[in-house]
Amino acid sequence: MNIGFIGLGSMGAAIVPNLLIAGHAVKVWNRTASKAEALVEKGAILTATPGEAARDADVVFTMVADDKALEGVTFGGDGILANLKKGGIHVSMSTVGVALVERLGIQHAAAHQGFVAAPVFGRPAAAAAGQLFIAAAGAPEALDAVAPLFGLISQKVFAFGDNPVSAALVKLAGNFMIVSVTEQLGEAMALLGKGGVDKAAFLDFMTSTLFNSLIYKNYGALIASQTFEPVGFAAVLGAKDVGLVKAAADGLNVPLPLADLLSDRLARLVAEGGGNLDLTALSKLSVDDAK
Numbered sequence: 344m345n346i347g348f349i350g351l352g353s354m355g356a357a358i359v360p361n362l363l364i365a366g367h368a369v370k371v372w373n374r375t376a377s378k379a380e381a382l383v384e385k386g387a388i389l390t391a392t393p394g395e396a397a398r399d400a401d402v403v404f405t406m407v408a409d410d411k412a413l414e415g416v417t418f419g420g421d422g423i424l425a426n427l428k429k430g431g432i433h434v435s436m437s438t439v440g441v442a443l444v445e446r447l448g449i450q451h452a453a454a455h456q457g458f459v460a461a462p463v464f465g466r467p468a469a470a471a472a473g474q475l476f477i478a479a480a481g482a483p484e485a486l487d488a489v490a491p492l493f494g495l496i497s498q499k500v501f502a503f504g505d506n507p508v509s510a511a512l513v514k515l516a517g518n519f520m521i522v523s524v525t526e527q528l529g530e531a532m533a534l535l536g537k538g539g540v541d542k543a544a545f546l547d548f549m550t551s552t553l554f555n556s557l558i559y560k561n562y563g564a565l566i567a568s569q570t571f572e573p574v575g576f577a578a579v580l581g582a583k584d585v586g587l588v589k590a591a592a593d594g595l596n597v598p599l600p601l602a603d604l605l606s607d608r609l610a611r612l613v614a615e616g617g618g619n620l621d622l623t624a625l626s627k628l629s630v631d632d633a634k
């Protein structure tokens with residue numbers, strides 16, 4: 344297949360090799376062109392604009408940071424929308440707001456192009472190993488067309504119907520849960536720490552019994568040991584995502600009091616200089632409060 348891939352950050356740069364190894368022709372674009380060098384050595388072709396990466400593509404992926412970046416690479420004369428052929432499919436894997444996803448679905452349909460929202464769960468190491476989880480939504484024929492490509496980059500795809508907004512909401516709700524658990528673990532560990540209880544033993548107890556899940560095990564270990572680097576999921580990105588959750592909730596008139604609390608906690612962490620630490624640094628606030 345002819346593939347365009349836009350956004351070669353931690354995630355995009357890890358995903359593209361899996362498409363190249365399978366023999367696909369991949370044209371790549373990144374705002375900072377130098378980040379494409381390693382992929383060009385592996386056979387990717389670097390283009391001068393996002394539109395050029397999209398022009399001959401059957402499928403064009405975007406894996407850029409946020410709403411502003413996705414708007415920038417999609418709209419305008421050099422963007423995906425103006426250059427992707429009729430019948431071409433745009434697969435958006437970024438974590439972005441529901442209003443933008445809705446707009447992309449409408450505008451691609453008007454241009455007789457397909458649009459699939461396919462946000463992912465999994466860190467860059469999982470992306471490199473082709474082991475992401477994908478929440479996908481879009482027209483059934485578009486989902487069928489991209490399924491072989493999803494097979495190369497993920498361990499499992501969960502389909503959420505034909506409205507791309509559904510996949511965006513799934514991703515935001517999932518990240519809301521991740522940030523909530525981080526705050527919850529931080530508060531519980533601060534209590535145990537001040538009470539003189541062995542936090543590692545507590546974590547082993549909980550994750551062997553009632554909370555036997557990856558998120559509790561992985562984040563719990565980092566929080567018990569107050570380890571916030573290397574950064575897997577930066578606190579600033581967590582703050583961005585909670586903002587997107589609140590915007591989605593406002594749009595649907597759904598009160599989310601916990602999201603409001605998390606937004607305040609993340610704002611404080613960022614104000615205290617912790618924005619570029621891992622999200623687990625949220626737990627430092629609880630430890631400080633307990634002093």
Ligand SMILES: NC(=O)c1ccc[n+]([C@@H]2O[C@H](COP(=O)([O-])OP(=O)(O)OC[C@H]3O[C@@H](n4cnc5c(N)ncnc54)[C@H](OP(=O)(O)O)[C@@H]3O)[C@@H](O)[C@H]2O)c1
Nearest residue numbers: 350351352353354355374375407408412415437438465466
């Ligand atoms: N990292 C994770 O663990 C993870 C997991 C699941 C989902 N996600 C989501 O996946 C997306 C990408 O994450 P990442 O970790 O790859 O982020 P990243 O390493 O910060 O990379 C961000 C990418 O977006 C590009 N970009 C930023 N602003 C831009 C703009 N205004 N115009 C054009 N391009 C722009 C960057 O280009 P430059 O190289 O020029 O800066 C880079 O290619 C985000 O939506 C994130 O929330 C991340």
